[in-house]
Amino acid sequence: MGTNGNRSQKKLQQDGDGKTVAELELECEGVAIDEVAVQEASLEAELEDLRKQQGEAGDVRFKTRRAYQVIGGDDSAAHAAAAREEALTEMAEAAERYVRVKTPAILLQSALDRYRREKQAISY
Structure with missing residues (x-):
């Protein structure tokens, strides 16, 4: 039982921020353990719920x-x-x-065609 007592005391000191057992007892006075x-x-239930929400998120x-x-979200x-x-x-x-290039070409072609028609009309 001495080893269990030593282990318990060491555990209390580790978890109790290095305070002695007496200091921890004093600190716990008036605290309703229940x-x-x-x-x-x-x-713990709230923490579990938050972890679940975190997982879902x-x-x-x-x-x-x-x-x-x-x-394509880049x-x-x-x-x-x-x-x-x-x-x-x-x-x-x-x-x-x-x-710009085609319009003068069309106009030129049209003028040539008209010229030819006029010249042919005169020749007959």
């Missing part, structure tokens, strides 16, 4: 992160949007150049 036990059980976070990555969407805008700008510039 109330402390009920409070401890309540706190972790699952939601994981699923959300996975969904975010599936839809900067590739921004790069794609920028590349799209650049391509649209280049296409608009190319269309403008085409109109």
Whole structure:
């Protein structure tokens, strides 16, 4: 029993912040042990509930992160949007150049056709 007593005393000193048994007894005077036990059980139940909520929140976070990555949740969407805008700008510039070159060509062709028609009309 002496070893159990020594172990208990060492355990008390470790858990009791290095206080002596007498200091711990003095500190515990007037404390309702039953109330402390009920409070401890309540706190343990609350802690268990919080751990469960933390686990559920972790699952939601994981699923959300996975969904975010599936839809391209990195900067590739921004790069794609920028590349799209650049391509649209280049296409608009190319269309403008085409109109600037093609319009005079059409007008010239039309003038040539009219000239030929007029010359053929005169020749007959």
